[in-house]
Amino acid sequence: MKTMKWKQVGIIVAACSLLAAGCSETTAGPEESQPVVKVWKLESNQAGSIASGKIAPAEEIQVVSKLAGKVEQVHVKEGSVVKKGDVLVSLEANDYLEQIRQAEAAIASAQARLLDTQAGARSQELQRLESGVEQAKAALEVAESSYNRMKALYDSGAISQADLEKVTLELEKARTGYDQAKAQYDLAKAGPTANSVAALEAEVKRLQSGLQLAKSTYENTKIVAPISGIVARRSIDPGEMAQPGVPLLVLVQMDQVKVEASVPQEQINQVKVGSAVDVKVDNRTLKGTVEFVSPISDTNSSSFPIKVRLDNKDGALRAGMLAEVYLPNQATDSEVKIPSSAVVTKENKQFVYKVDRDIVHQVEVTVGEIKGDWVAVTKGVAAGDQLVLNPGDDLAEGSKVIVN
Template identity: 60%
Template sequence: MHKTAKWRALGVAIAAASLITAACSESSSPSTENVPVVKTWKIASIQTGLTVTGKITAAEEIQVVPKVSGRIASVAVQEGAAVNQGDVLVTLEASDYQDQINQAEAAIAGAQARLREAKAGTRTQQLEQLAGTVEQAEASYQVAQNNYNRMKALFDSGALSQAELERTQLELEKARTGLNQARAQYDLAKEGPTADSVAALEAEVSRLNATLDMAKNGYANTVITAPISGVVAKRNADPGELAAAGAPLMVLVKMDQVKVEASVPEGQINQFSPGTVVDVRVASAGGRTWKGEVEFVSPVSDPNTSSFPVKIRLDNEDGSLRAGMVAEVSLQGDANEGVKVPSAAIVTKDGKQYIYTVDGNVVHEAEVSVSQMESDWATVTAGVSENDQLVINPTDQLSEGSRVIAN
């Protein structure tokens, strides 16, 4: 019994020691139940001057379209190919246009022959032939006249009926008409073509020459060449397909220079003007910075955003910039020197402005200088550093040294 009691007392002592150790351990570990969770925003970099965001676009982008319709005979390039101005891109079947050329040339040859004949006038042999025709018509008329005279004498003596006299008179009129026509043809041939008839034939030749020029232009337009030097960004043409006049076959882009298209707020637009040199930083291109030049500042704001479109041109000889990349455009100047931070990170106390930063899980309070405060963004000129993690919408419970959980 004595030994059992001894072991029981030892077990109680060990259990008590364990409870004391656990209690000490729990009391030595800080509790996280009352540590607030805060939303933070990180300053990526400190830049002076105005900074706006835009997108890279090609310096030139042209849709290659055919002037004529036709079936595609061949396509000389693939997507991504570099081409020079004047290089053949697409060839259309040209047999129909060649037939049009042949028809126009034949029509011109016929019209020119008629014009030469008109200008040359009637040949001597033709005039002699027409003169003979006149003589025959005169003889026929004289015979008809003599016959009528005899019949008229018989009619007057009552030996001939009225019907027979009228038939003889009709023959005389026919002979007179034939004579007049023969003389008119002879006179016309002898005088030659009129100025109006020659002018009409010359106009016909001119019209047919214009038709030939149109046919030749159509034939030439079956070969489609590159309007600029650049890269084939898109191809919509394959041999055997039908190409419609005006429908894009390819898209060419010129990428040795590129543009940045950005929007500038109304308050800063007057700091931009054509020729202004700016810094262009592209994060997806390794964070490199290029020098660019403002080439266009819109005089009209975007009705949806009230900001003004601006275009900046910069060199891209190594091809590292691609259309669609996001770029930061920085304009150096003293008027807006500072860094943009969310306005919700600024706290005003006793006439001064502060921010709260998080280092690890500890809050630090810092006074800042604000040059411009807008609804969403503030320009801070002093008191912040690169990579600072700012607390958004800090509460009155935060102070120097407070512990938080950054989100």
């Protein structure tokens, strides 16, 4: 019996030891019990109004074709970095090359005619024309002699009226032939007129203009980058048809970006082009410059659009990111705008939780106007404060936290 009792005691002691060991292993350490919080830091220059907006490229260009044509090759893809003048898309160009060749041949023919005209008739040509004049003159003399003889016979009644008219017609033909031969000879001997030369010169210039147009059209089969930047979108592939004015690619310039925001009517006159402002993006505070203040309000509100330019050499800012523009001199010195998610209400009082290193302090604040996701605080916060966003019920004065 004693042996059984001692065995039971041993079992109980062992169980207690295991239970104690299990409790020691599952008990969380001090660090593991600390809640993880996200904070928002109040910068020294964040007193005043905040204009919320989005990041946009400094330049965004839709690349289009001037011609309708089949795409032969696309030289870039989305994300490609290009320089101004780089060829982006090539259209099939054989037809346009043939137009250039035809225009060059037409110019060569016109220039040859112009040179011949300017040079005038050759000596051999003049001799031929002069011989023609002599022959026409001889034919005219024969026709005149025949007419005179037949006229005398007609007057004596020896021939009829019809016979006389026949020789009269032959005489007129001979006289016309002589006049034409002499005119051709005189024209060739005198050389080309100023008007004939001018007409041929004008024809050459017209054809040269046609050649330039053909070359320009051929060059338009190479669609080049109008700016340096990044290919943000591509909507064409080889074998597809390009149409004039239809976007093929979208280029953006991101070395600099702009924030497009809206400012209420009562504050817009205090925002000046060229003034420096602070812009906060993902807890980064950046320096920006106001480059545009719209003279007209948004269509559906009384707010006025503004644009703030920022440097983006590191490429960290991307189009579509949310940003807050801190406008100078927009509120009293004692008023600060903080996210409304940092404020909690207890017993009809408002509090925020400040993080000092890893210790939380509950601080009562005096709030003013609430606008959207922001609330004006006139007392209780200061520059440099780190405020807990969306604090949980487990936070209290003196709690230790881990800042995310």
